[in-house]
Amino acid sequence: xxxxxxxxxxxxxxxxxxxxxxxxxxxxxxxxxxxxxxxxxxxxxxxxxxxxxxxxxxxxxxxxxxxxxxxxxxxxxxxxxxxxxxxxxxxxxxxxxxxxxxxxxxxxxxxxxxxxxxxxxxxxxxxxxxxxxxxxxxxxxxxxxxxxxxxxxxxxxxxxxxxxxxxxxxxxxxxxxxxxxxxxxxxxxxxxxxxxxxxxxxxxxxxxxxxxxxxxxxxxxxxxxxxxxxxxxxxxxxxxxxxxxxxxxxxxxxxxxxxxxxxxxxxxxxxxxxxxxxxxxxxxxxxxxxxxxxxxxxxxxxxxx
Amino acid sequence: xxxxxxxxxxxxxxxxxxxxxxxxxxxxxxxxxxxxxxxxxxxxxxxxxxxxxxxxxxxxxxxxxxxxxxxxxxxxxxxxxxxxxxxxxxxxxxxxxxxxxxxxxxxxxxxxxxxxxxxxxxxxxxxxxxxxxxxxxxxxxxxxxxxxxxxxxxxxxxxxxxxxxxxxxxxxxxxxxxxxxxxxxxxxxxxxxxxxxxxxxxxxxxxxxxxxxxxxxxxxxxxxxxxxxxxxxxxxxxxxxxxxxxxxxxxxxxxxxxxxxxxxxxxxxxxxxxxxxxxxxxxxxxxxxxxxxxxxxxxxxxxxxxxxxxxxxxxxxxxxxxxxxxxxxxxxxxxxxxxxxxxxxx
Numbered sequence: 001x002x003x004x005x006x007x008x009x010x011x012x013x014x015x016x017x018x019x020x021x022x023x024x025x026x027x028x029x030x031x032x033x034x035x036x037x038x039x040x041x042x043x044x045x046x047x048x049x050x051x052x053x054x055x056x057x058x059x060x061x062x063x064x065x066x067x068x069x070x071x072x073x074x075x076x077x078x079x080x081x082x083x084x085x086x087x088x089x090x091x092x093x094x095x096x097x098x099x100x101x102x103x104x105x106x107x108x109x110x111x112x113x114x115x116x117x118x119x120x121x122x123x124x125x126x127x128x129x130x131x132x133x134x135x136x137x138x139x140x141x142x143x144x145x146x147x148x149x150x151x152x153x154x155x156x157x158x159x160x161x162x163x164x165x166x167x168x169x170x171x172x173x174x175x176x177x178x179x180x181x182x183x184x185x186x187x188x189x190x191x192x193x194x195x196x197x198x199x200x201x202x203x204x205x206x207x208x209x210x211x212x213x214x215x216x217x218x219x220x221x222x223x224x225x226x227x228x229x230x231x232x233x234x235x236x237x238x239x240x241x242x243x244x245x246x247x248x249x250x251x252x253x254x255x256x257x258x259x260x261x262x263x264x265x266x267x268x269x270x271x272x273x274x275x276x277x278x279x280x281x282x283x284x285x286x287x288x289x290x291x292x293x294x295x296x297x298x299x300x301x302x303x304x305x
Numbered sequence: 306x307x308x309x310x311x312x313x314x315x316x317x318x319x320x321x322x323x324x325x326x327x328x329x330x331x332x333x334x335x336x337x338x339x340x341x342x343x344x345x346x347x348x349x350x351x352x353x354x355x356x357x358x359x360x361x362x363x364x365x366x367x368x369x370x371x372x373x374x375x376x377x378x379x380x381x382x383x384x385x386x387x388x389x390x391x392x393x394x395x396x397x398x399x400x401x402x403x404x405x406x407x408x409x410x411x412x413x414x415x416x417x418x419x420x421x422x423x424x425x426x427x428x429x430x431x432x433x434x435x436x437x438x439x440x441x442x443x444x445x446x447x448x449x450x451x452x453x454x455x456x457x458x459x460x461x462x463x464x465x466x467x468x469x470x471x472x473x474x475x476x477x478x479x480x481x482x483x484x485x486x487x488x489x490x491x492x493x494x495x496x497x498x499x500x501x502x503x504x505x506x507x508x509x510x511x512x513x514x515x516x517x518x519x520x521x522x523x524x525x526x527x528x529x530x531x532x533x534x535x536x537x538x539x540x541x542x543x544x545x546x547x548x549x550x551x552x553x554x555x556x557x558x559x560x561x562x563x564x565x566x567x568x569x570x571x572x573x574x575x576x577x578x579x580x581x582x583x584x585x586x587x588x589x590x591x592x593x594x595x596x597x598x599x600x601x602x603x604x605x606x607x608x609x610x611x612x613x614x615x616x617x618x619x620x621x622x623x624x625x626x627x628x629x630x631x632x633x634x635x636x637x638x639x640x641x642x643x644x645x646x647x648x649x650x651x
Contacts (some may be wrong), residue, residue: 064642147564235601240599241597243597248570249589250574258567259563259565261558261561261598262562263557263560264558267555268557269554271554271555280604281604281605285602286603288602
């Protein structure tokens with residue numbers, strides 16, 4: 001057996017609490033009753049795990065078998081995860097398709113494998129026409145990371161799919177596409193809800209359009225690549241006070257306000273980039289800040305024209 | 306709770322009366338119940354305060370004697386009333402605290418004293434450090450290192466200083482019996498471990514309780530406005546604000562310094578009520594600073610956290626640190642801090 005697969009088995013079995021060990025292994029249904037009986041379940045956990053891994057090796061367990069075990073474990077521990085809920089919307093007048101689980105699995109796998117070079121996809125059917133899908137992502141040059149998989153639970157007779165939260169948010173649209181292509185529905189609307197909250201369609205993202213605009217403008221301004229590392233920027237302002245809201249304040253004053261503004265941060269440009277999406281700044285951000293990389297300056301003197 | 310007979314007042318009414326109005330005409334129990342109730346509801350802090358003036362009592366204070374209090378960073382605590390504290394026993398307390406510290410050192414708990422100096426504890430009264438005659442006398446505790454060499458200055462180096470005061474503490478004074486001494490504001494300078502140790506001794510000896518006094522953004526804004534309002538002959542320091550931006554992947558600090566004359570001009574343009582500072586004026590003053598900043602940078606400072614304000618009168622940090630720069634307004638600054646301390650105790 002491949003070393004990495006053996007390690008994966010070891011770590012997956014090690015995760016299982018002793019009290020649940022027998023139950024989960026039985027549910028996994030890879031090692032037979034007889035085989036399980038040959039193992040001493042009363043020994044220390046490390047030794048037990050070793051014995052079990054040896055058994056798996058003897059039986060020529062594959063990476064996929066390990067992945068299924070991982071799914072079983074997660075099914076038993078689903079409450080430890082945070083799930084995002086997706087709802088597929090249907091155009092009015094569309095017929096309800098006859099759903100073929102096997103065909104779905106085939107096309108799901110095909111689409112993902114076509115889009116991504118290194119990916120492990122495993123399926124396990126569950127109660128109520130649900131299918132659990134486990135996806136381990138890699139990259140163009142890296143094998144899939146089996147220790148950070150994403151789970152998707154799809155209830156085939158409903159428009160709902162659950163995904164376990166993942167650091168790899170960028171892959172969510174791809175998942176959406178796999179559903180889209182299979183079901184030919186309109187794009188998914190994302191709702192982030194806890195697993196046991198009733199799916200209330202009245203809960204929406206407020207200001208979605210504005211949020212999207214801010215994201216777009218921020219991307220346009222700052223680009224997709226990491227910002228150059230900068231720790232501070234300083235602005236010497238000598239400008240008159242002008243305010244529409246606070247009319248009359250300092251109206252007669254000819255002299256400008258003499259101010260010195262200093263921005264400091266371990267990574268200033270990243271921090272500035274996050275301001276508009278967080279709602280702390282307007283988008284687009286002021287050119288006084290966004291010009292820093294272009295001009296290659298971080299000390300400025302600003303006067304009224 | 307319903308035994309409390311104090312009249313029901315709306316949040317609006319409560320906001321516009323001073324703290325002490327609550328305590329007039331109510332029994333101690335009623336006062337305690339009322340203050341407990343207030344903690345769980347809308348915060349009724351005053352909507353107007355007097356601009357610090359040079360108080361008459363302060364005229365008696367020798368500037369030389371209090372010079373050591375200025376230009377030092379003090380960490381603030383609120384302190385509950387001291388039980389059976391006596392000003393005639395200051396020498397006794399010096400000895401007792403000295404012995405306590407020596408014992409702690411033996412246990413290996415007293416660190417940061419540097420070399421193994423002998424230390425000396427001095428309790429002394431701080432005369433004139435009060436708002437009204439009714440305020441209890443302030444007192445000072447100092448830990449000095451006692452040098453072994455006779456040729457050196459006998460007094461030695463000051464390792465730690467702490468002082469206890471009460472400036473315009475009427476609202477608290479009215480609630481306690483004679484066995485208690487109310488000095489709700491405690492300021493400490495020196496190693497944190499020493500502060501903790503001395504705090505323990507006070508808590509054990511006088512059955513009191515220290516609590517760190519944080520200053521929130523609301524009060525920092527008030528301080529900035531009030532200190533900008535103070536009349537100054539000349540400015541020693543620029544007026545500066547420091548904001549910290551929350552929900553940022555990286556820490557981001559924004560420092561906004563404005564020439565003190567310009568800050569004063571802005572304040573004068575905002576200020577309408579002579580001799581007093583109102584909530585509306587504070588809000589407008591801060592709003593002007595925010596809008597001037599926003600005009601240039603498109604950033605809403607009001608959505609960030611005000612962490613520090615600094616003027617020629619004093620500077621204050623949200624963690625409960627203060628530095629007083631101006632002798633003239635020492636009492637005024639302490640009065641505000643006393644108010645915050647009393648509010649925290651109740």
